[in-house]
Amino acid sequence: MSTLGVRACTVFPNPDLEDPDLKDLVLPNISKDTTPKAYDDLVARFPNFKVEKHNCFGFTTVHLAARMGNILLLKHIVEIEGKNLINMGTRYGLTSLLCASLCEDIAAGYLAAKELINLGADVNITTIKSISSDFPSQVTPLWVAAVKTKNLKLIKLLLFNGAILHPQNEIRVDxxxxxxxxxxxxxxxxxxxxxxxxxxxxxxxxxxxxxxxxxxxxxxxxxxxxxxxxxxxxxx
Structure with missing residues (x-):
């Protein structure tokens, strides 16, 4: 249920079904330096590959590209597969914007988030499940940028685009x-x-x-x- 403008994400179909091929495709090979051509070559090795297929952590290629701050690859995947991917979430509800907000490279995470917002990413979609004891459910990209990565530039960008912290509009920190x-x-x-x-x-x-x-x-x-x-x- 939406509260104060936030929305829970829609997860990819069959979020609990892993693709064994992605064990070899996503985790070792998608990085911040993966080029669009290298990605296309990887995908070509798996005839049954679909972008909504994910690994054991629930990440698809678009989520991982955002998490790595790989803007060129992120744009490439969206151009091929469509903008509908942008606001789709993992089994925990992590959208590509939430993943970009988690990027440890502050500058790359900011640029990836900026690109995603330009492409239509919803700044107020929340996670749907708790990932860990210090990463609760119903948190937004703004919460991640403020609490997890302390990315001030990204915080300003998100606020400028109408972001709120989370449904209760308070900081979820003990x-x-x-x-x-x-x-x-x-x-x-x-x-x-x-x-x-x-x-x-x-x-x-x-x-x-x-x-x-x-x-x-x-x-x-x-x-x-x-x-x-x-x-x-x-x-x-």
Missing amino acids: AEKNAALKDDVTDLLTKAKDEIIEVYNRIASTELCLTKCFAIPSDVARQVRDQMLEDYIDNI
């Missing part, structure tokens, strides 16, 4: 056991939100000034506003 972590996460989110509010106010003031002070037509002022927003996103 306050008693992880007080320092909770403070750290709160600080990250506050910094990101403050910057975005400042940017919105500055851009809104510019639009108002163009129309009121310089008699610029409102449609032109809106174009300037939209361009300023795009420039901000491009330079986060």
Whole structure:
């Protein structure tokens, strides 16, 4: 059930059916350096390969490419298989955007997430199962970026695109056991939100000034506003 704009993902068909071929295809061979051509050569070795088939961890090739921050491969798979893959989840509900948010390479994870959002990734799809004791169900990419990878650039990007932390809109960190972590996460989110509010106010003031002070037509002022927003996103 959706709460405050979040949605549980739709998992790939037969999420509990593993493909033994992927033991040799996905885990050893899909990496941050795998090229589209190398991927095509790998897939060609498995005539029955379908992108929705997954390994024992529930990862498909698109999830693993996102997890590795491999943007070229990610785009290649989506171009071949279609954008419907982007918001599909693993057996735990990890979408490609959630996987990108988990990328240990902060810069690569941010760029992969940015590409996925441009392709239509839903920033508020949640996991459906708890992965571990410190990775609960119903968490969003923003939760992962704030709690797991502390990726400030990604936090700002997600917030700018309407992300919320999770259904209860609170930080799922045990306050008693992880007080320092909770403070750290709160600080990250506050910094990101403050910057975005400042940017919105500055851009809104510019639009108002163009129309009121310089008699610029409102449609032109809106174009300037939209361009300023795009420039901000491009330079986060």
